[in-house]
Amino acid sequence: MVDRRSILKLGAAGVAGALVGMPLPVLGAARAGVSGTLFRAVFDGRFEEAVAFAGELRRRGVVTASAGPDLATLWYGDLQARLRRERAPIAGLTDRATLFCLEELARSVGMRVAFRIDHLIDDRGRVEHDPVGPAAILAAARTLPAESGFGREIAVLASRFDWRQRRDAAALKRTGPFSPENKTALVSWAIA
Amino acid sequence: MAIPPGVSNRDWQTALQQFVQAVGESGVFTSDEDIGLYRDAYSPLWEEPEERLASAAIAPTTTEQVSEVVRVANRFRIPIFPIATGRNLGYGGSAPNLSGSVVVDLKRMNRVIEVDDRRHFAIVEPGVSYFDLYRHIQDRGLKVWIDCPDPGWGSPLGNALDHGVGYTFGAYRDHFHSHCGLEAVLPNGDVIRTGMGALPGAKTWAEYRYGFGPTVDGLFAQGNVGIVTKMGFHLLPAPEAYQTSVVTVPRRNDIVPLIGLVNELEHAGLIGQPGYGSPLAARRADLEELLKRPGGPPAEDLDRFAQEQKLGSWTCRLQFYGAPAVIAAHIAYAKDRFTRDIPGATFEDGELLRFPLTQEQLDSVRKVAVGIPNLAAFGGRRGSDGHLWFAPVIPKTGEAVLEAQRVFMDVFARRGGPALISPFSMPATWMYRAFVFLMGFPISRSDVTVNQRTRETMREIIKVAAEHGWGEYRAAPAFQDDVMAAYSYNNSALLRLHETIKDAIDPNGIMAAGRSGIWPRHLRGRRA
Missing domain, CATH: 3.30.43.10 (Uridine Diphospho-n-acetylenolpyruvylglucosamine Reductase, domain 2)
Structure with missing residues (x-):
């Protein structure tokens, strides 16, 4: 069985990602100054890509939160109270279980997945990106590196995402909470 | 749309x-x-x-x-x-x-109506989750525990109505059994309250469940004659301490006296939910040749392997709650009984945990055992997009467990593909007075053939279980007709009664058509 810790030594450092330097118009409907609208960025600290994702968003002023071993701590201790009062976008780079749980929980406050990009990583560290969402997301996902470095670029994408875009219902409930037998499954997502 | x-x-x-x-x-x-x-x-x-x-x-x-x-x-x-x-x-x-x-x-109906820690009850609306109720209790420092399922993101009311179960004491972990009084909207819009709730001004709605006259609460559980909008629950008084002790027995056939003794301890109120296992389950690769034998591996060969490897054949985690002195006495009594009745029984005691727990203890304790809801159940699994539960109820005996293993393994052998159980599989022990031989069949979002195979196997195994007197306590909608068909005593008299009630209370058949295989008249005889 593949050990995801051993696979995911895909450090973001030093990678000049295509999206990071990408001018705003190329990001389709992305618009400047929306990074502050993200209420939380959720990451899974077991994966270097997710840590890089969180680091980039923290640098852009977004409050980050670790999914931790029990997502209940994050949802019931932090997110639920605020989101019940007022909905606000959250984004993440996590395992599938975290998104699965957050998607179910977000239904209770009337929020849903706006986009998701599944990252399937084989035992050689090759990454296959599978996006679902608005056209801007599909286009951006095509430029993601097939190895390390995508976490930081996803952070940029999330920080610039236009939350007013029409969403694709196909992004809802796309996978279950578990990884396939022979690959490590990470997923970038936004819920709004 | x-x-x-x-x-x-x-x-x-x-x-x-x-x-x-x-x-x-x-x-x-x-x-x-x-x-x-x-x-x-x-x-x-x-x-x-x-x-x-x-x-x-x-x-x-x-x-x-x-x-x-x-x-x-x-x-x-x-x-x-x-x-x-x-x-x-x-x-x-x-x-x-x-x-x-x-x-x-009903998610927006999320009020905790009342929690009383002198009389030990709660009244909640459907949108209250176990987490909400737990937090309500903790924030107010109330001296009661909830009993929650795993994961704990569901609703106490919804879980009870689906005959859901938990992890502490028998009287509390059967969640419908622990309910006391409910409010429901009938299909004509009328609102009723059951038990003492039917008496205006009564203060005992969540304490005495029967009120006066016939009890109708059960019609609303796995049923389709109304929408439950409030429900009372008996709660466990917060114990002072908690401790586990794991008993290990050496021989395969010790499963019979092991379960018999654990039943006695549990039904006498000395322990909470027991948890069975087999140390040999982790050594299946070493036992491959034995496991391939027609009719299953001989008990004496498994015993020899267990002895050589210094492993036991079966274990049971016993959970003790109460004051430390009471726990110590109960553990001593349990050890005395096991030692007398099962030669070679050994014990491993856990740490005595006094409440409130330290953060370190909280991080390591099995949370559901001490009434703390969590979502950790989703971590670390692979290979499917989810699972479909097959949950047959079997007698609480060692003989029944061994028979269920054989019968269900035969089904998998006949159908081919990986078996979901082995000669070391043990049943779930949520129910107070019966076992559930739980199996999770894989489902897929991308491969229809996986789901088709799962559905075929489910339908077959439901029938096989029924032939042996085992029926499911709960099932996904796609199989509720199959399960209800198995409860066929006297030409399905129970289903006919359900249908008579359904027709009387819900003549237009608007309410949860098909739940538990009970269809309104205009849809009867066909599947959704």
Whole structure:
């Protein structure tokens, strides 16, 4: 069985990602100054890509939160109270279980997945990106590196995402909470 | 947007307007995006034409709104399907039995009405989750525990109505059994209260469950004669301490006296939920040749292996609650009984935990055993998109466990493919007075053949179980007809009674059509 810790030594450092330097118009409907609208960025600290994702968003002023071993701590201790009062976008780079749980929980406050990009990583560290969402997301996902470095670029994408875009219902409930037998499954997502 | 079956477009549009009048615009959901949220995340029919899908969802905030929604539905004969939090994954999730039904989503009815830690009860609305109730209790420093399932994101009310179960003491972990009084909206919009709640001004609604006259609460559990909008529960007084002790017995046939003794301790109220296992389960690779033998591995060969490897054949984790002195006495008594009755029994005691726990203890304790809801159950699993539970009830004896192993392994051997159980599988022990030989069949979002195979195996194994006198206590909508068909005593007299009641209380058949295999008259005899 593949050990995801051993696979995911895909450090973001030093990678000049295509999206990071990408001018705003190329990001389709992305618009400047929306990074502050993200209420939380959720990451899974077991994966270097997710840590890089969180680091980039923290640098852009977004409050980050670790999914931790029990997502209940994050949802019931932090997110639920605020989101019940007022909905606000959250984004993440996590395992599938975290998104699965957050998607179910977000239904209770009337929020849903706006986009998701599944990252399937084989035992050689090759990454296959599978996006679902608005056209801007599909286009951006095509430029993601097939190895390390995508976490930081996803952070940029999330920080610039236009939350007013029409969403694709196909992004809802796309996978279950578990990884396939022979690959490590990470997923970038936004819920709004 | 889908239209409910048998409803004209004109009536549907009018009904939607009236639903909006009942609950407000923000409480009516009709877009594909909104309705997609109510798909069963573990559906064994994912993306197939038979997948059970809602047409719309309505989210009332009060019993009065629920009543009005039901009246509108009745007026236009629109099928409705109530959910509390809709999280019974593996048993249907938030999707209806009948495609096109309108989901009545009770998530916005999320008030904890009352918690009393002198008389040990709570009264809650359907949208209250175990986490909400736990926090309510903790924030106020109340001296009561909840008993929660795993994961704990569901609703105490919804879980009880689905005959859900938990992890502490028998009287509390059977969640419907621990309920006491309920309020429900009938299909004609009328609101009833059961037990003492039927007596205006009574202060004992959540303490004495029967009130006066026949008890009807059971009709609302796994049933379809109303929408429950409030429910009382008995709660466990917060114990001072908790400790485990794991007993290990050396021989395969020790399973018979082991279960017999544990039953005695549990039914006498000395222990909470027991947890059985086998150290040999982790050594299956070493036992491959033995396991291939026709008829299964001989007990004496397994015993020899266990002895050589210095492993036991079976273990049981015993859970003790109460004052430290009481726990010590109960552990001493249990050890004395096991030592006398099962030669070679050994014990490993856990740490005595006094409440409140330290953070370090909280991080390591099995949370559900001490009434703390969590979501850790989703971590670390691989290989499917979810699972479908097969949950047959079997007797609480060692003989029954060994027979169930043989019978179900035969099914897998006959059908080919990986078996979900082995000669070391043990049943779930949530129920107080019976075992559940639980198995999780894989489902897939992308491979229809996986789901087809799972459905075929489920249907076969339900029949095989019934031939041996084992029926499921709970099932996903796709199999509820099959399960109900197995409860066939006297030409399915029980189902006929259910249908008589259904016709009398819900003549238009709007309420949760098909739940538990109980269909309204106009849909009877066909599957959704």
